[in-house]
Every structure is written in C-alpha cells, then in structure tokens.
Amino acid sequence: MIGNLYRLWPHPKLLIRLVALTAIQAVLQGLLLGCLVPILRALLQPRPDFAEAMPWLLAGAVGLALYWVLNVIATPLSFAASMELAAQLRHHLMSHVTTLPLGWFTGDRKARLARAITADCSHAATLTVTVGAPAITSTLVPATIFALTSFVDWRMALLFAAIAPLSFLALRRSSRVAAATEIELEAAVTEIAGRAIELGQAQPVLRAAGQSAGSVRMRAALDEHRATYRRGLGRSLVPDLTFTGVVMAGFVAVLCLGAKLLFDGEVPIAETVALLVLAVRFLEPLGTLIELVGALRAMDNAVARLQSILSTPPLLQAEDAARQIATAEIEFADVSFAYSDKPALREVSFRCLPGTMTALVGPSGSGKTTVIRLIARFFDVAEGAVRVGGIDVRAIDQATLMNDVAIIFQDVFLFDDTIEQNLRLAKPDATSEELAAAAKAARLDEVIHRLPEGWATRVGEGGAQLSGGERQRVSIARAFLKRARIVLIDEASSALDPENEAAISQAIAQLASDRRRTVVVIAHRPATLDRADLVIALRDGAVAEIGSPEQLRQSGGAFGALYRQYEQTRGWRIAATGPAKQLLNPLTSDGSQPRGHA
Numbered sequence: 001m002i003g004n005l006y007r008l009w010p011h012p013k014l015l016i017r018l019v020a021l022t023a024i025q026a027v028l029q030g031l032l033l034g035c036l037v038p039i040l041r042a043l044l045q046p047r048p049d050f051a052e053a054m055p056w057l058l059a060g061a062v063g064l065a066l067y068w069v070l071n072v073i074a075t076p077l078s079f080a081a082s083m084e085l086a087a088q089l090r091h092h093l094m095s096h097v098t099t100l101p102l103g104w105f106t107g108d109r110k111a112r113l114a115r116a117i118t119a120d121c122s123h124a125a126t127l128t129v130t131v132g133a134p135a136i137t138s139t140l141v142p143a144t145i146f147a148l149t150s151f152v153d154w155r156m157a158l159l160f161a162a163i164a165p166l167s168f169l170a171l172r173r174s175s176r177v178a179a180a181t182e183i184e185l186e187a188a189v190t191e192i193a194g195r196a197i198e199l200g201q202a203q204p205v206l207r208a209a210g211q212s213a214g215s216v217r218m219r220a221a222l223d224e225h226r227a228t229y230r231r232g233l234g235r236s237l238v239p240d241l242t243f244t245g246v247v248m249a250g251f252v253a254v255l256c257l258g259a260k261l262l263f264d265g266e267v268p269i270a271e272t273v274a275l276l277v278l279a280v281r282f283l284e285p286l287g288t289l290i291e292l293v294g295a296l297r298a299m300d301n302a303v304a305r306l307q308s309i310l311s312t313p314p315l316l317q318a319e320d321a322a323r324q325i326a327t328a329e330i331e332f333a334d335v336s337f338a339y340s341d342k343p344a345l346r347e348v349s350f351r352c353l354p355g356t357m358t359a360l361v362g363p364s365g366s367g368k369t370t371v372i373r374l375i376a377r378f379f380d381v382a383e384g385a386v387r388v389g390g391i392d393v394r395a396i397d398q399a400t401l402m403n404d405v406a407i408i409f410q411d412v413f414l415f416d417d418t419i420e421q422n423l424r425l426a427k428p429d430a431t432s433e434e435l436a437a438a439a440k441a442a443r444l445d446e447v448i449h450r451l452p453e454g455w456a457t458r459v460g461e462g463g464a465q466l467s468g469g470e471r472q473r474v475s476i477a478r479a480f481l482k483r484a485r486i487v488l489i490d491e492a493s494s495a496l497d498p499e500n501e502a503a504i505s506q507a508i509a510q511l512a513s514d515r516r517r518t519v520v521v522i523a524h525r526p527a528t529l530d531r532a533d534l535v536i537a538l539r540d541g542a543v544a545e546i547g548s549p550e551q552l553r554q555s556g557g558a559f560g561a562l563y564r565q566y567e568q569t570r571g572w573r574i575a576a577t578g579p580a581k582q583l584l585n586p587l588t589s590d591g592s593q594p595r596g597h598a
C-alpha cells in the first residue's frame with residue numbers, strides 16, 4: 001500500500017516529509033511512555049527516590065516539549081499536504097492523459113477520468129493524511145512499546161509478540177472484506193451517477209410516461225447500493241468481531257500475566273504498573289486499526305483506480321519525430337487494425353492527394369470511422385502504415401500532426417463559452433479579420449448575425465443553444481481558421497434543415513477547393529458523393545470498391561447498382577435526402593437495418 005502511494009505521487013518529497021514526521025512522533029510517543037518505567041520504579045517505593053527519577057522526568061519533559069513542537073509543525077503541514085497532494089495528483093493525471101491516444105477517450109473512460117479527477121484525487125490525498133498518519137501511529141507506537149518492554153520484562157514482551165501477529169492476521173481478513181465491499185460500493189455509486197445523468201436527460205420522456213418519481217433503473221440502482229451496503233456490513237461482522245476478540249483476549253492475557261508476575265514476586269509493583277500502562281498503550285492503537293481499515297482500503301482502491309489510468313501507456317513518440325509535413329497527402333499501405341482483439345480494418349490501401357476530396361462509404365460497422373481515427377492517430381495500426389506527406393504518422397510529432405488536422409465530428413462539442421472563444425480554440429491569437437473570414441467561409445456568419453449578442457453569445461453547455469447543423473458550422477469554421485491541410489469529416493447522418501444542409505454542403509465544397517488541402521469525408525449525402533474525387537467503399541473492414549464516382553457508377557459492383565438507383569430517383573424531389581441517403585449505407589448490407597451514428 002505504501003509502495004503504491006509512493007509510486008503514485010509525482011513529487012513524493014512532501015509525502016516522505018509527512019510520513020517521517022508522523023513516524024518520529026509515534027516513536028517519541030512510545031519512548032515517552034517508556035520513561036514511565038524508571039520514573040515509577042523510582043517513585044513507587046516506600047521511600048520515593050526523586051534524584052533517580054529526576055533525569056527521566058527531565059527527559060520526559062524535553063520529549064513532551066519536542067512532541068508538542070512536532071505537533072505544531074505537523075497539524076498545518078497535514079492540511080497543506082492534503083491540498084498539495086491532491087493538486088499534484090490532478091496535475092499528474094491531467095498531464096498523463098494528454099499523452100494518451102485519443103482513441104482511449106471512450107464514454108466509459110471519460111466518466112472514469114472525471115471521477116478520478118474530482119473524487120479519487122482528493123480521496124487519495126485526504127485519506128493519506130487523515131488515515132495514513134493515524135495508521136502509522138497505530139503501528140509504530142506498539143512497535144516502540146514492544147521494543148522497550150523487551151528491556152523491562154521478556155515474558156511480557158513475548159506475550160506482546162504473540163498478540164501482534166494474531167491481531168494482524170485477523171485485521172488482514174477484515175481488511176480484505178472491507179476492500180471487496182468498497183469496490184462493490186464504488187461500482188454501485190458509479191451506477192447511481194450514471195443513472196442520475198440519465199434521469200436528467202430523460203426527464204421529458206419520463207414525465208410523458210407519468211414517471212415523475214424517477215426511472216425504474218434509477219430506483220434499481222439505489223436499491224442495489226443499499227443491498228451492497230447491507231451485504232458488506234454482514235460480511236464484515238465476523239472478521240471485525242474476530243479482531244476485536246483477539247485484542248480483548250490479548251488484554252485479558254496481559255492482566256493475567258501481570259498479576260502472576262506480581263504475586264509470584266518476580267516483578268515489583270512499580271514495574272507491574274508500568275508494564276500494564278505500556279500494555280494498554282500497546283493494545284489500544286491496535287484496536288483503533290480496525291476503525292481505520294475501511295478508510296485505508298478506500299484509499300488503496302482510489303489509488304488503484306488512479307494507477308489504472310496512470311499506467312495506460314502513452315502514445316509512443318519517436319525521439320527524432322518529424323516536425324514538418326511537406327504535403328497533405330494521405331496514404332494507407334496494407335493497414336490492418338483491431339480494437340483489442342476485434343478486427344476493424346483488413347489490409348486497407350489507398351491514397352488521397354492534396355486538393356481532392358475522398359468519400360468513405362459503406363454499411364454501419366464497415367470501418368469508416370476507424371479510417372478517420374487512424375489518420376488522426378487516435379490509435380496506432382497493428383500492421384501496415386498510415387502516412388501523411390509520405391511520413392509514417394508514428395514518426396510525426398503528435399502536435400505537428402494535430403496542427404495540420406481538423407476533425408469535424410457529427411456531434412460537435414462546444415465549450416460553455418462565447419461563440420468567439422469556441423472558435424478561437426483553433427487559433428487563440430487569431431485576429432478579428434481572420435475570425436470573420438473563417439466564419440464567412442463556414443457560413444457561420446449568418447448564424448452569428450442572428451444571435452442576440454453576436455460573437456459574444458454564450459453557446460451553453462456542450463453548445464446546447466445551437467442546433468446540430470450550427471455546431472457543425474462552428475467546427476468547420478475552426479478548420480478554416482486553423483488552416484488545417486487535412487480535414488476529416490463525419491457528415492451528419494440525420495436529416496438537417498434545408499438551410500443548414502445547404503450551408504454545410506457549400507462549406508465542405510469550399511474546404512475541398514483548396515489545392516493544398518486533403519478532405520476525407522464519411523459521406524451520408526448523395527450531393528457529397530457527387531462532389532468527391534475518390535470514393536472508397538468499405539465492407540467488413542476491407543476496401544470493396546475504389547475509384548472516382550464515375551468509375552464506380554459504371555462498374556458492375558454494388559456501389560454502381562446503388563448509384564444508378566440513386567440517379568433514377570434523383571428527379572424525384574422528395575427523395576433527394578431520404579432514399580438517396582439510404583443508398584450510402586445499405587451499400588453491401590445483408591438487408592438488415594443499418595446502425596445509426598451516435
């Protein structure tokens with residue numbers, strides 16, 4: 001546990017100082033108690049010998065003063081340390097996640113990361129101070145007392161030596177049960193958190209269904225939490241009672257041995273009293289350990305959760321990584337890729353030249369998104385190579401690559417800030433002329449014009465004040481502002497209103513018109529396909545057909561057949577978005593309903 005803690009903190013000096021200070025205090029506490037033996041020996045006799053007791057009384061007074069000074073130093077240090085340690089951990093975690101492959105950030109992991117940054121970092125830091133320090137004291141005070149007792153009476157020391165391992169064995173059992181319960185409770189709490197978010201999002205549906213008292217899933221999660229808690233209490237009862245029993249039995253044994261030594265005349269009364277005081281201070285901290293076990297396990301589990309994120313290997317970065325990309329040419333050379341052991345791409349090869357637009361089509365799950373992710377190096381390929389400007393992306397400095405890449409997702413995330421700040425994310429030092437030009441090219445200017453406070457309008461959480469199409473226009477404007485030479489687009493698969501549809505279509509065409517730029521788009525609209533220079537049709541992770549729209553139209557392949565169908569229905573105005581869109585997805589399907597984009 002201590003090793004885990006030490007490894008966790010990036011700058012463990014503060015932790016070491018705190019542990020050292022607590023350890024010194026604990027040993028000092030034990031030594032101060034040890035002073036009682038010679039003091040009582042000198043004073044508890046028919047004629048008290050003050051001269052003999054004096055040096056020990058003085059030593060005790062100095063020790064007490066030192067203990068007080070250490071306490072004065074330790075108390076504010078503990079408070080400062082818990083804040084500082086939490087801050088250190090948060091920085092460490094944040095700087096580590098910035099080195100992780102973008103593909104790591106799945107929904108689940110993002111939730112875990114949020115919980116790690118908010119709860120686990122402060123738990124680990126606070127518990128290290130509030131529980132770690134008493135745990136050190138509860139271990140070192142008995143250890144010091146044991147060492148001192150062995151100089152006073154070996155029989156009593158032997159008894160202590162027998163009680164300690166038995167208590168630790170019982171404590172270990174309790175601690176394991178507490179750890180298992182804590183993990184189950186944490187899972188139950190995470191489930192409640194997930195259901196709470198769902199409850200907020202599903203309010204309209206729930207109210208329409210007359211379920212104002214909350215969702216069934218939320219209630220089930222709360223019940224499960226209660227049941228887990230009760231199960232945990234039940235499971236810990238026997239081990240906890242066993243531990244308490246061992247400590248109590250130890251106490252009885254100490255009393256019996258003390259009485260025997262006294263009545264046999266082997267130990268004088270003064271020493272017996274001193275030994276009993278030492279025995280109480282030996283057993284008492286052991287007893288409090290049981291109260292700390294749950295919190296210690298909670299700390300250990302929080303540390304383990306943080307470590308599971310911190311141990312995720314970062315994206316490998318070559319020492320001599322290229323810091324310049326000559327052209328925006330993209331090449332896939334025999335690329336195979338799997339998510340864990342689930343194959344997603346098989347021997348995919350193609351080239352996209354600057355100044356062109358490539359459309360990726362294929363049924364749901366055929367690998368279109370994976371192609372986009374590999375270009376932006378969300379993941380590293382298992383076989384083959386993805387090259388940009390003739391260089392393997394693994395040999396390009398990540399910042400350099402991302403500087404040249406803009407990704408326009410279907411679901412654009414915007415920060416709860418002004419529209420201007422959201423745009424500036426692409427180029428923080430952009431001039432207002434540059435901002436205006438980018439907005440115009442993305443036809444975002446029309447949206448800004450309509451907004452009550454123009455550029456200063458706040459877009460709400462996640463950009464909720466804007467429609468999906470308007471958010472995509474912000475994202476396209478970012479690509480213009482950034483002057484990204486590689487633009488990767490996941491076109492909206494759901495229907496957009498005609499204005500947004502036309503604006504986005506025109507903005508994409510404008511992006512593609514730059515001769516230095518390569519645009520790759522997951523196409524969901526026939527108009528985009530029409531405009532593409534190259535169409536890559538994927539099926540089951542492999543390239544099924546590749547060529548210009550014209551070539552594919554004339555080929556006898558599935559794409560050609562569907563495209564001809566699209567041509568036939570083109571005149572039918574109402575079909576311009578509906579059936580035409582369907583052409584792109586069921587391209588090679590088995591007739592099943594295609595999976596929608598999240």
Ligand SMILES: Nc1ncnc2c1ncn2[C@@H]1O[C@H](COP(=O)(O)OP(=O)(O)OP(=O)(O)O)[C@@H](O)[C@H]1O
Nearest residue numbers: 339342344363364365366367368369370595596597
């Ligand atoms: N993060 C992931 N972890 C595990 N498997 C994944 C992940 N992302 C995609 N897959 C799987 O990889 C395969 C290819 O998925 P991909 O998203 O690239 O297909 P797609 O053609 O873009 O599909 P869609 O049109 O539905 O978005 C699918 O079988 C999918 O289930």
